[in-house]
Amino acid sequence: MKPTYLPTAKVLPLREDRHDDAAGVVIRWLEDRHRKAWHNASVSLMQLLQPDDMHDSPGLEEDLVQMLEINVSEWLLARGDMFVKGEMRPINEHLIGRDGPYLPPGQLRWIAQLAERPLRLYRVTDVRVGEGMTLVDELDTVAEPLFVQERSGSETARPGMLMGARVMHLADHLELSGAIYGFAALREADVIERVRAALDAGLHPANNLQLAELTIAQRWLAQWIEPLPTPDLRDASTGEPVLLVTDHYRVNDPAALARVLLAQPDVSGDPEQGWHRESDAGGGMQRSLAAINPGKSADRIEIFYRTQRLADEGRAWFEAVAGRSVGHLTREVTDPRSTSARKSGTRRGSTAPKLEPEAMTALLEQVMRKQYANWADEPIPMLGHQTPREAVATSAGLERVKGLLRSYASDEARMAGDDGRPPMSYQFLWDVLGISREG
Numbered sequence: 001m002k003p004t005y006l007p008t009a010k011v012l013p014l015r016e017d018r019h020d021d022a023a024g025v026v027i028r029w030l031e032d033r034h035r036k037a038w039h040n041a042s043v044s045l046m047q048l049l050q051p052d053d054m055h056d057s058p059g060l061e062e063d064l065v066q067m068l069e070i071n072v073s074e075w076l077l078a079r080g081d082m083f084v085k086g087e088m089r090p091i092n093e094h095l096i097g098r099d100g101p102y103l104p105p106g107q108l109r110w111i112a113q114l115a116e117r118p119l120r121l122y123r124v125t126d127v128r129v130g131e132g133m134t135l136v137d138e139l140d141t142v143a144e145p146l147f148v149q150e151r152s153g154s155e156t157a158r159p160g161m162l163m164g165a166r167v168m169h170l171a172d173h174l175e176l177s178g179a180i181y182g183f184a185a186l187r188e189a190d191v192i193e194r195v196r197a198a199l200d201a202g203l204h205p206a207n208n209l210q211l212a213e214l215t216i217a218q219r220w221l222a223q224w225i226e227p228l229p230t231p232d233l234r235d236a237s238t239g240e241p242v243l244l245v246t247d248h249y250r251v252n253d254p255a256a257l258a259r260v261l262l263a264q265p266d267v268s269g270d271p272e273q274g275w276h277r278e279s280d281a282g283g284g285m286q287r288s289l290a291a292i293n294p295g296k297s298a299d300r301i302e303i304f305y306r307t308q309r310l311a312d313e314g315r316a317w318f319e320a321v322a323g324r325s326v327g328h329l330t331r332e333v334t335d336p337r338s339t340s341a342r343k344s345g346t347r348r349g350s351t352a353p354k355l356e357p358e359a360m361t362a363l364l365e366q367v368m369r370k371q372y373a374n375w376a377d378e379p380i381p382m383l384g385h386q387t388p389r390e391a392v393a394t395s396a397g398l399e400r401v402k403g404l405l406r407s408y409a410s411d412e413a414r415m416a417g418d419d420g421r422p423p424m425s426y427q428f429l430w431d432v433l434g435i436s437r438e439g
Contacts, residue, residue, distance in 0.1 A: 019170075022107035023178060027073055029101040030091075037082040041091065045072060045080060048214070049221050064224055067180075074179035075217060078114040078166070079210065090115075110168065114177060117166040119213040121195055122146075123382070124161040125403025129154050136400050138162060139196060141384035145399040148174045160407025162188050164216035181220035191219040235307050244334040245311035247303045247318075248295070249326040256325040257301075261292070264321065277314070290314045301326070308333075357421035365424040376432050380404070392433055402437070405429055 030038040049072075076082075080091040084099075092115040094100055096108060103111065121138040125145065132150045137143040146167055150157075153176060164181030167174050183191055198212040235242055251257055254271065261267050261275050266289070269275035275292035291304040303318060305311035311331075319328065376389045383391045383400055391397030408426045416423035430437060 019106040019110035022103065022110040023074065023077060025103065025107060026077065026095050026101060026111060030095075033101075034082060034084060037084055038076075041076055041080050041082040042072060045076060049218050050225075068221070071179040071181065071217065071220070074114065074166075074177060077111065078119075079213065113168050114166065117168055117177065118209055119164055119166050119179075119181075119216055121162060121164055121192065121216065122167075123400070123403060124157050124159055124163070125399050126159060126406060127154050127157050133157050134399065134403070135165075135167070136396065136403065138192060139199070141386075141400070142394070142396050144396055146174055148176050150176050153180060158407070158410050159403055160410060162191075164220060181216055183220065184223060187219065187223045191216065194219060240307040240309055242306055243308045243311075245305040245308065246332045246334075247305075247311070247315055248329040248332065249301050249303070249322075250329055251299045251301055251326055253325040254298070257322055260321050260323070260325065267292075277317075290318070292318075300329075357419075360419070360421050361416070361424050368424065368426075369428060372429060375429060388429075388433055392435055398435065401433065402435070 027038075076091055077095070078092060081088045082091050082094070083089075084094055092111065096103075096112050122135040123138050124133050125136055126134040130151055131154060132148050133154050135146045135148060148167060162183045164183075166177035166179065168177050194215050195212045198215045199208050201208050201211055203211065234240065258271050261269075264277070266279060267275055267277045269292070271294070274294055276288060277290040277292070279287050279289055288306075289310060293302045293304065295301050303314065305314050315328075315331075319326070377387050379385045379387055380391075382404060383397065386397065388401045388404075391401050405426055408429075409423070412426070413423045
């Protein structure tokens with residue numbers, strides 16, 4: 001592909017009392033007075049940012065090209081250098097110095113702040129559509145939350161979103177500078193680890209910070225070019241890789257099967273709704289070992305396991321208990337990290353019983369209440385490895401916890417819409433901590 005090296009600004013009319021078009025004004029001035037130097041600076045930055053295989057990648061979508069132009073332009077205004085009057089000079093220093101363009105006070109201060117305000121990683125904890133959003137510093141867990149006015153960005157932002165941004169300080173409020181580096185969920189762990197390493201690189205603090213900023217910009221661009229990383233899905237109880245395993249059985253004697261399952265102390269349920277085998281996980285928690293569900297027909301059952309070991313051990317247990325009342329048909333194995341299923345038989349698809357939308361949500365909430373029974377007292381990486389109960393003791397931690405709960409609700413609303421059911425409520429987690437959604 002042929003990268004777009006030279007950002008093209010859409011310049012708004014100059015207003016003496018506004019800062020809105022400050023970037024556009026100075027970019028127009030640079031293109032007019034220092035076209036070659038500005039172009040060369042843009043080329044150099046793109047060569048620094050782009051992944052090695054970017055030239056071989058397909059063309060970028062128009063929306064991404066526009067975002068890239070905005071982000072590259074702002075980076076140059078904040079951190080870039082260009083060759084002026086026989087020497088390399090910081091672009092920002094040149095713009096606000098005596099050789100720069102005339103700028104009214106509001107615009108001059110805005111351009112100066114681009115160099116003063118660091119590009120940092122922030123987590124969105126709350127969104128007021130059309131007004132702004134609340135941010136917390138992802139790497140500084142004691143930093144106070146920031147509410148930034150952001151009309152357009154608040155239309156698409158959601159709680160839980162990770163992004164790189166500069167927060168600009170105005171007389172009576174905060175704003176984002178304009179360049180936003182949003183990250184997909186599967187990219188978060190990588191960029192957080194790399195930025196943290198850059199900040200701890202052992203250089204001069206200013207150099208560490210600039211390396212961290214460059215890392216944010218590089219990883220933001222790379223996510224559009226590089227393939228998605230394979231998620232490492234681990235079972236919370238065993239730490240083993242998650243593998244969705246379903247054993248299909250023919251039921252030869254339903255009554256005999258029901259009798260032996262009822263006799264098992266670790267099994268509960270009935271033939272109509274299905275059976276569950278559980279073990280004691282401590283602290284009043286139960287760990288699911290297997291779900292025995294009715295099949296598509298009366299003479300079929302399916303047993304679901306979430307790891308390979310649970311499936312192998314569970315099959316040996318079940319067939320010893322059930323004896324001749326069942327006969328194994330096939331095993332279906334799905335790796336959730338893959339888009340295709342690996343199967344040892346020919347049977348396709350899952351035959352989980354169909355429920356009404358309201359009943360599906362009610363069942364899901366029962367499951368989630370069990371899964372989150374100890375949530376308030378479990379360390380969470382997003383909270384700096386504090387427990388939610390510990391985190392809410394400070395205003396910074398309280399906002400992080402609220403943001404986490406809002407992200408749960410946002411994700412649930414999206415999934416419920418896809419499933420065609422009403423969303424379940426996470427109010428029970430707010431209640432267990434005794435915190436309010438407001439304030």
